[in-house]
Structure formats: structure tokens, C-alpha cells
Amino acid sequence: MIDPSVETFNRLIRTELPARTPRLFDTACVLGGSIAGLLAARVLADHARSVVIIERDELEPSGQSRAGVPQDRHGHALLPGGLKQLERWLPGVVDEAQALGGYLAPIEQQTVYYDGRPRAQGGDAKLLLGSRPFLEARIRDRVLALPNVSVLSGLATGLIYTEDGRVSGVQVDHESLSADFVVDAMGRASRLSTWVEEAGYQRPVLVRMPTGIHYVTAHFERTESADSIEQACVLGLFAPRTMPADLTVASACVIEDDQWQVMMMTYEDNPAARSVEAFRSACRDLPPIFQKATTGELTRGLETYHQADSRHRDFTGLTHFPAGLVAVGDAVASFNPIYGQGISSAALHASCLSEYLTTDPDLTTPATDFFAHQKVITDAAWTLSAGADAARADAITGTKAPAEVEQQRWALNQIIQATLTDPTVTEVFAAVTAMDAHPATLADPAVLDRALAANEAATAPRLG
Structure with a gap:
């Protein structure tokens, strides 16, 4: 029996555009012009007469960092899973990036070392290379070129609600903006949880x-x-x-x-x-x-x-939450950046939003279906990044994890070790880390058996 999470993941990573995009809103509002916010705006443009992005930073030209993204001075990987979604929502953007100086690196020009030993190459996934400001500018240029998307310069300070529990607008500085649907893309420091709690709703559970x-x-x-x-x-x-x-x-x-x-x-x-x-x-x-x-x-x-720390806000299971309100990107999960999952997760959150809006949602109730889809994506990324961080923390403190967790860590280490010699294991492992396959793929006994055989062959004494 296939894990339902795997089925959902595989459906969300598909690359064809939706067959139908019903008009659902007069005005939709996105709080934050980050990559997550821009891609959410792109999806909303199919469903709203007008999409307004509220952004407090000046939107700098390519190559210029934004004050609201302090980590953008550092490396950002657009993993293959995210790259496919980016091209899905903005066809031709990869060619445009290359024409302006970005580089699409084939597998032959990619190398991963473990303690100085190169990993075996497997698969054919390409990486789009460029700085975070450069990549964000390419996405922003395409999204803001849409005729029904605009930017409002200002700081979002709160939400407006109807008596029946729906979001009906946003407070921007000292003004009010009416909106039929609101997306929080304010990043890891988002104040959405505080806003909804102050209004009498439940705040999502935060894990650090x-x-x-x-x-x-x-x-x-x-x-x-x-x-x-x-x-x-x-x-x-x-x-x-x-x-x-x-x-x-x-x-x-x-x-x-x-x-x-x-x-x-x-x-x-x-x-x-x-x-x-x-x-x-x-x-x-x-x-x-x-x-x-x-x-x-x-x-x-x-x-x-x-x-x-890494942060994960869980919006599933909330029994009292406003309708017409969702969150994306780092406002939901901010991972250890060494795994390069941030941009790809944001792109897949946009696909979760499309899945929700194209399946006749009840917009008078909280977006529980959206949050359930999103959790599948977030958990897939969190499994690898937070799992490795937890293992490191346990090693430092001498904490012994439950036997099941120890077994999972042992199996993952065997697979990682096998990537040094076995291209097939590398291809499977790389697809998961690239958010192109669900982590359950690594639990396949055939994958572990192949990894164990590769590791045994690598350590066996050579005769002659």
C-alpha cells in the first residue's frame, strides 16, 4: 500500500499547469515580496481580478541585497525539484536567467565531497546557479509583468476580520486594504501567529x-x-x-x-x-x-x-482559525540553510496553493486542505534537515534516541556512505535531497540492501 503522503507529494510535484483556474476573488493580498510571496502571487493571479503584494523593502535591482533578507548574501541552491516548479509557473524563466548571467550546471560539473571523498555521480539533474538577489529579481520581473499583479510599498501591521470568522483585509501602516484572500509570506519572523491569537483565534504550534x-x-x-x-x-x-x-x-x-x-x-x-x-x-x-x-x-x-534555530509552524489540526488566510515559505518552515531547501519549498508551496484553489474549496471555512498538502512538503524537507540537526544535538549531549530513530539514522548513514561508490544509490538519495522524490523512497528495503552491498564491496580486501 502506498503511503498517502507519497501520493500527495508526487501529485504536488507534477509540472503541467492546472486544467482549470476558476476566478474566486476580487482582490487577493500577499504579505511580503519574497520568492515565496512572488510565487504565491503568480498562482493567485489565475484566480483573482487583482493581486496586491505588500512589501516594506525597496525592491532592488538584480544583484542588490534586501534588508529583509539578511541571508541573501550567501549561497542559495535552486534544487531540481524547485527548478521544475519555477519553470512550471514561469515558463522560460530559466532561459532568461541564463541569458542574464545565470548558469545551468549539468551533473558533470557538480561535485559533492564527504570528508574530501567525491560522491559518485548519479542521475542527470541540473542546477541553476546564481546569487539569491539575482534569482529573486528574475522571478520578480516575471511576476510583476502580469497585468493583474501590483506592489504596495508599506508595512503590514495586522488583519481585518468579518464577524463570521473570515479575513476581509489587511492593515497597512495606518490604512486598510480590503482583500478576499490573504497569504502570509513575511518570513521566519512573521507576526501572523500573534495577530490571530490577539483576535481570539488559535496560533499554530511552533517547533524550534x-x-x-x-x-x-x-x-x-x-x-x-x-x-x-x-x-x-x-x-x-x-x-x-x-x-x-x-x-x-x-x-x-x-x-x-x-x-x-x-x-x-x-x-x-x-x-x-x-x-x-x-x-x-x-x-x-x-x-x-x-x-x-x-x-x-x-x-x-x-x-x-x-x-x-530552524523553525516549523504547524497549521494543521487548528480548530479555530480564520478562513481566507494561509502562509507560505519561511513563515511556515525555516530550515537549516545548509540543505538548500528554502527556495524549492517555497516553489512547492505555490503548487500546494494551486492544488487547493483549483479543487473547489469552501472559502468560508479555514484552508485545512491547503495546510494538509503543505505539511506533506514541509515534513519531507524537515525530515532530512531537522533529523540531521537532532542527531548532531544528541551526539553532543550524549542523549540516546529511541531505538527506531537510531535504526533510521543508521540506515541513512549507510545510504550516504554508499553514495561514494554507487551511482544508483546516489541518484535515489539526490532525488530526495533535491525535493524531487519523497523521503519514503529511502526506506525502500531494496535501496538499503544495495547500499549495504556497495559499502561491503568498498571495504572488502582486494585479492592479487
Whole structure:
């Protein structure tokens, strides 16, 4: 019997456009012009006469960071699962990104290292490389070109409700904006929970998973064309305390404007580098591509970012919640960014919204069907990122997890180890991490059996 979550996941990741898009609203409102908000606006444009995005930041041109997105100075991966959804909702956007300096890296130019050992290549998934501001600008340009989508500059400060429990508008600074449907895309610091609680409704349950991560990122001039470089996107993963400064993750990717974007991540209060000299020195202990990527002139100063925890707000199971109100993106789940799931999750949240709006929803009641679909996507990403963070926390504190959890962690480690030698296992594992397959795929006994066989063959003594 197929897990219902797997069936839902597979339905949500399909790439064809909906066959019918009924007009449901006069005005729909999106709180926040993030990637999640923009893609929600794109879906709403099929169902509303007018879609208004409320954004407090000035919408900067490509390459400029926004104050409301402090992590956008650092690496952002558009995973294959998210890339397919982006092209689904904005056909041709990938070609446009490439024409403006983005790079679509084939599998041959992607490398993942585990403690210095390259993972076997499997599958043919491509990655769209570019900085977060660059990628966001491409999406924003396409969404704002829609004739019924506009931006209202201002700060959303609250919601307006009808007596029968529906959202009927938004408070923007000192003005009121009527709306038939509202999407919260205000990010991990969203105040939606407080707003609904103050109005007498239930607030979603918030789960925090401590991470304590520190990013240090630098950008360097690149003299070679992206298609002539053997490795255009490299990710290095290291066991704790096997590298200087407790380095855990490092990445190097080609991005727009002939640049390399190089990032190093550590845990707790021990940044990988405090100066450009120290940054370049640390890269000498990494695979050779990192030293190559950091030889050019610095194009901007070192950027740092700290995230104390991952967050997950659960909107399912609420018995008293306003109708006409949903949330997307980091306002629902903000993951450990080393897994690169944020943009892809946001794209899939847009698909959840489309699924909800195209199936004749009862708009006079809370959007429970939407939240149920969204939970499938969020749980799929959370399973990998929060699971790994929980395992690390248990190792630090000496906590023994339940036997079932320990077994799951052991099996996952066997699969990860097998990706060093077996392209088939790599393809299965990469599809899950790319949000192109449900994590239940990894629980298939055939996958684990193949991984165990690959690991046994790799450690067996060679004769002759």
C-alpha cells in the first residue's frame, strides 16, 4: 500500500499547469515580496481580478541585497525539484536567467565531497546557479509583468476580520486594504501567529530546532567561462572537528557577473574565518577547486550570517482559525540553510496553493486542505534537515534516541556512505535531497540492501 503522503507529494510535484483556474476573488493580498510571496502571487493571479503584494523593502535591482533578507548574501541552491516548479509557473524563466548571467550546471560539473571523498555521480539533474538577489529579481520581473499583479510599498501591521470568522483585509501602516484572500509570506519572523491569537483565534504550534550555525561568504572575480570549468558547483561536507575551526560545510559556485561565490559554515561561536587572508588560508585545506575559486580579486567584503534555530509552524489540526488566510515559505518552515531547501519549498508551496484553489474549496471555512498538502512538503524537507540537526544535538549531549530513530539514522548513514561508490544509490538519495522524490523512497528495503552491498564491496580486501 502506498503511503498517502507519497501520493500527495508526487501529485504536488507534477509540472503541467492546472486544467482549470476558476476566478474566486476580487482582490487577493500577499504579505511580503519574497520568492515565496512572488510565487504565491503568480498562482493567485489565475484566480483573482487583482493581486496586491505588500512589501516594506525597496525592491532592488538584480544583484542588490534586501534588508529583509539578511541571508541573501550567501549561497542559495535552486534544487531540481524547485527548478521544475519555477519553470512550471514561469515558463522560460530559466532561459532568461541564463541569458542574464545565470548558469545551468549539468551533473558533470557538480561535485559533492564527504570528508574530501567525491560522491559518485548519479542521475542527470541540473542546477541553476546564481546569487539569491539575482534569482529573486528574475522571478520578480516575471511576476510583476502580469497585468493583474501590483506592489504596495508599506508595512503590514495586522488583519481585518468579518464577524463570521473570515479575513476581509489587511492593515497597512495606518490604512486598510480590503482583500478576499490573504497569504502570509513575511518570513521566519512573521507576526501572523500573534495577530490571530490577539483576535481570539488559535496560533499554530511552533517547533524550534537549535542549529547555531555561522556562515562566512566571499565573492571573487572569475576569469574562466562557466562552461569551461570542470567543477562549477561544489559542496563539501565534513564530519565535526575533522577540519580547522570545526568547519562543517563549504561550497563554491559560479554565479552571475563572472564571479565565484564561496561559503564556509561552522557551528556555535567559532567562525571559519575573520579576514580574507584567513578565508583563503582555510580554502587551502579543502579540495583544489576552493583554492582556485578564491585566487581572483575580491568583489565584495566578507559577509556573515548567524541562525540560531530552524523553525516549523504547524497549521494543521487548528480548530479555530480564520478562513481566507494561509502562509507560505519561511513563515511556515525555516530550515537549516545548509540543505538548500528554502527556495524549492517555497516553489512547492505555490503548487500546494494551486492544488487547493483549483479543487473547489469552501472559502468560508479555514484552508485545512491547503495546510494538509503543505505539511506533506514541509515534513519531507524537515525530515532530512531537522533529523540531521537532532542527531548532531544528541551526539553532543550524549542523549540516546529511541531505538527506531537510531535504526533510521543508521540506515541513512549507510545510504550516504554508499553514495561514494554507487551511482544508483546516489541518484535515489539526490532525488530526495533535491525535493524531487519523497523521503519514503529511502526506506525502500531494496535501496538499503544495495547500499549495504556497495559499502561491503568498498571495504572488502582486494585479492592479487
